[in-house]
Amino acid sequence: MKKNMTCIVCPIGCQLTVEPKNDGTFEVTGNGCKRGPKYAYAEMTNPTRMIPTTVVIKNAMLPRLPVKTAQPIPKGQIFDAMAAINQVVVEAPIKTGDVVLKNLLGLGIDVVSTRTMNKC
Numbered sequence: 001m002k003k004n005m006t007c008i009v010c011p012i013g014c015q016l017t018v019e020p021k022n023d024g025t026f027e028v029t030g031n032g033c034k035r036g037p038k039y040a041y042a043e044m045t046n047p048t049r050m051i052p053t054t055v056v057i058k059n060a061m062l063p064r065l066p067v068k069t070a071q072p073i074p075k076g077q078i079f080d081a082m083a084a085i086n087q088v089v090v091e092a093p094i095k096t097g098d099v100v101l102k103n104l105l106g107l108g109i110d111v112v113s114t115r116t117m118n119k120c
């Protein structure tokens, strides 16, 4: 069945139309570059997302530290991932890139800080 989706690889946001073919491949139209079909294929077979969020930080000037998954995780595991990330409490000082949660959900993907926060 034909599916419409927005390519989120770059800010242009091309409107893609994806039509599965009998041989298991997909015909993609509407893409402005060759990254569109690659994105569409991943969305149809194993959609993934980065998770940008925050965790509690103690002894810092702000109460929450911005973090993200170091790599995209399967879309179907986002709620479980958020539940795990919401349990994390870190303590300043933290540097950008520091791992705040290792091996999220056993996926082999870490959650890392996206900001440096000093102790106050």
Ligand code: SF4
Residues within 6 Å of the ligand: 007, 008, 009, 010, 011, 012, 013, 014, 030, 031, 032, 033, 034, 035, 036, 037
């Ligand atoms: S198809 Fe290419 S140009 Fe269009 S949004 Fe995706 S990456 Fe950007």
